[in-house]
Amino acid sequence: xxxxxxxxxxGERVYRGRVIHVDLDRVRFPDGSTGELEMVRHPGASAVxxxxxxxxxxxxxxxxxxxxxxxxxxxxxxxxxxxxxAGEPPEDCARRELEEETGLRAGRLEAxxxxxxxxxxxxxxxxxxxxxxxxxxRLSHEPNEFIELHERPLEEVMxxxxxxxxxxxxxxxxxxxxxxxxxxxxx
Amino acid sequence: xxxxxxxxxxGERVYRGRVIHVDLDRVRFPDGSTGELEMVRHPGASAVxxxxxxxxxxxxxxxxxxxxxxxxxxxxxxxxxxxxxAGEPPEDCARRELEEETGLRAGRLEAxxxxxxxxxxxxxxxxxxxxxxxxxxRLSHEPNEFIELHERPLEEVMxxxxxxxxxxxxxxxxxxxxxxxxxxxxx
Numbered sequence: 001x002x003x004x005x006x007x008x009x010x011g012e013r014v015y016r017g018r019v020i021h022v023d024l025d026r027v028r029f030p031d032g033s034t035g036e037l038e039m040v041r042h043p044g045a046s047a048v049x050x051x052x053x054x055x056x057x058x059x060x061x062x063x064x065x066x067x068x069x070x071x072x073x074x075x076x077x078x079x080x081x082x083x084x085x086a087g088e089p090p091e092d093c094a095r096r097e098l099e100e101e102t103g104l105r106a107g108r109l110e111a112x113x114x115x116x117x118x119x120x121x122x123x124x125x126x127x128x129x130x131x132x133x134x135x136x137x138r139l140s141h142e143p144n145e146f147i148e149l150h151e152r153p154l155e156e157v158m159x160x161x162x163x164x165x166x167x168x169x170x171x172x173x174x175x176x177x178x179x180x181x182x183x184x185x186x187x
Numbered sequence: 188x189x190x191x192x193x194x195x196x197x198g199e200r201v202y203r204g205r206v207i208h209v210d211l212d213r214v215r216f217p218d219g220s221t222g223e224l225e226m227v228r229h230p231g232a233s234a235v236x237x238x239x240x241x242x243x244x245x246x247x248x249x250x251x252x253x254x255x256x257x258x259x260x261x262x263x264x265x266x267x268x269x270x271x272x273a274g275e276p277p278e279d280c281a282r283r284e285l286e287e288e289t290g291l292r293a294g295r296l297e298a299x300x301x302x303x304x305x306x307x308x309x310x311x312x313x314x315x316x317x318x319x320x321x322x323x324x325r326l327s328h329e330p331n332e333f334i335e336l337h338e339r340p341l342e343e344v345m346x347x348x349x350x351x352x353x354x355x356x357x358x359x360x361x362x363x364x365x366x367x368x369x370x371x372x373x374x
Binding site for chain 1: 209302355359
């Protein structure tokens with residue numbers, strides 16, 4: 001893999017925000033040419049598929065959040081997720097956000113993968129997990145976080161993905177990976 | 188669904204870029220409270236899973252692109268994709284980007300879904316398609332676009348998703364949907 005921080009030849013911060021910053025970087029491309037690229041800097045995040053099974057069945061149930069997203073024009077379906085605090089390991093962030101948003105504590109967390117949300121203009125990476133052996137914890141929503149909780153069978157949730165009812169990218173990626181993980185018996 | 192443009196009470200453009208702009212919007216939340224949100228405005232995009240079958244088999248083959256992404260620190264695996272031109276229908280964009288990046292013309296295009304790439308801070312939406320009945324067309328890469336083409340069986344590509352080798356969110360979403368679409372025989 002070529003590329004990396006050594007491709008950065010300089011640049012300037014053109015916007016310093018609360019969550020994101022925007023840099024205009026001078027970049028050396030793989031052919032040796034140079035150019036300028038706009039880059040939204042983001043601290044990264046973790047997202048979790050919380051899975052339980054009902055007594056007497058092996059059908060997995062997902063806890064989804066229905067969250068207000070101004071950028072998407074209203075409430076959309078997601079999985080619990082949130083930004084990394086400074087220096088926070090992705091797994092700790094996943095456990096913290098799961099408990100804050102759903103009130104559930106994960107007895108076990110399994111890493112699925114990580115994603116680049118939209119690498120054309122941001123360095124944001126989201127780490128994806130499955131949470132299992134869930135126990136009651138403490139709910140604590142952040143200001144301006146509007147969240148409803150919904151439990152649905154994984155099979156039904158996958159039909160919501162295929163039917164276009166779930167449109168959040170991290171959620172689709174994590175559900176598709178969790179569905180394979182579950183069906184391949186890695187639980 | 189509550190929410191939408193009527194939630195915007197005002198704001199200002201804090202960065203005007205080449206591809207993206209950043210707005211600091213004053214927003215009315217679902218509980219009636221108000222606050223400010225940073226919002227990266229993006230024109231939207233289309234992305235395509237190009238599928239063919241080898242003579243004498245029913246095993247689908249995907250044309251992947253391996254593309255230099257400064258934000259991801261080097262070359263990453265993706266599907267053909269690109270930004271909507273002003274007023275361009277997503278389907279036209281999908282056909283155009285497919286031909287520009289891979290030199291393939293789609294005889295048939297099927298819509299899979301659309302995704303919000305990262306709705307916490309951007310309004311970017313990517314429209315996802317499967318392209319079939321592929322015929323030779325004309326390759327034309329944009330400046331600063333560094334792309335290699337690779338043909339791989341869909342099954343192998345899905346293993347690259349599960350194994351964490353493919354990390355681009357739109358690519359994982361589109362492949363997961365295309366894999367279901369194919370296996371459910373909707374071709």
